[in-house]
Amino acid sequence: MTAFQKSGRGSNDPSLAVDGDTRTCSSTKSNSSDNTSTLYNWQILTGSSPTLLTMQRCTVLKVHGDRLTSVCDGAADTPNLSRYVAVLNTHAAVVLCEFRILSCAKFRFGEDCEMACHCRDFEEECDILDGSCRSGCRDGWYGEECQLECQTGYYGPLCMSVCGYCRHGEACDPRDGKCIGGCDPGWSGDKCDQACVPGYYGDGCVACGFCAGQLPCDVITGECQAGCVTGFDGNRCDMAKEFIESSNNYLDYVLPINLVLVGGVLTFVLFCFVVKSRREELYPYPHTRLPE
Structure with a gap:
């Protein structure tokens, strides 16, 4: 220059x-x-x-x-x-003492244009020196220069909103609060900020089993603390007793009978094999006639 x-x-x-x-x-x-x-x-x-x-x-x-x-x-x-x-x-x-002419690309600022603007108005070009925005900061950013990203667990305008119950305590999206990896058991919604309503539990808020007294199950595990209504069993009261009894009967009666039948068939096959082997020892040639 x-x-x-x-x-x-x-x-x-x-x-x-x-x-x-x-x-x-x-x-x-x-x-x-x-x-x-x-x-x-x-x-x-x-x-x-x-x-x-x-x-x-x-x-x-x-x-x-x-x-x-x-x-x-x-x-x-x-x-x-x-x-x-x-x-x-x-x-x-x-x-x-020093004269400079700064010319940055659109939506960039700083002495070397190394920083990006984060204005709420996507069409606004921030101040070329300090990055300040007339429209305020974009969701997920805060500070006078809109250069501070939301801390973990916060999101939205000026990072004032608290994240929901994202799976395994993961951070939500700092812009809109969505939980990319899903929700912890007992919570639902894109932001995992909606608790399961009574009668539902766990991942995705599925329906409870048949709890006694029409009481809701545990919102996390689905267990029925007061027991099950008549005809149902299991921690979650989601297994019919008839099915359980028929399963037990199968193990107690049907399965042994099947084993006996299978054992009988194997014995018959073994007997036939022994007879066939003995006959081949006595008459090794296929066209040998029995003596009259």
Whole structure:
């Protein structure tokens, strides 16, 4: 970047303002014996030629600590395309220790444009220096610069909402609070913030069994603390007694009978094999006739 300035008594090398070193400064002579100056005395102009009369004044000036910045975008429908920048002070000397022109891609900010904007309005471009947003922070982010992501267990606007009961204590989505891996037993919904209603339990809030006294089962395990109604059994009272008894009868009576039958068939096959083997020993040739 090449720098020029009005020469005169009290001025020095203008290249010191663009040498990348804030310890070296360029200055001009003062137009007034009174060197006091305010923000209103500063002017920044841009234009396609170095002639001041043809330049356009930037009207938005910002102070960031010891830095003075100006946004020269013009109107939304008429962007200000310029090649030259002029810095003026109508009351005091111009002293520039470092002058930079920042131009970041859309939705980026910072000295090296290394940071991303997180404005609530997806079309808003945040402040090019500090990332602040006029519309506030996007869901899942907070802080003056909207650069702080929600802490684990929180989500939504300004991270004020608490996550639900995500499976295994996993964190919910910091933007909308959804539990990607599902819910802990006893909870349902995208955000796992809806407890199972009485009569339902466990993963996905399935229906309880036949608990005695029409009492609800345990919302986590499904167990019926007061026992089961007549005809049902099991911790969850979800097994009919007739089925249990028929299963026990099968084990006590039917299974032994089946084993006896199978044993009988195996004995018969073994007997036939022994007879066939004995016959082949006596008559090894297939066409041998028995003596008459």
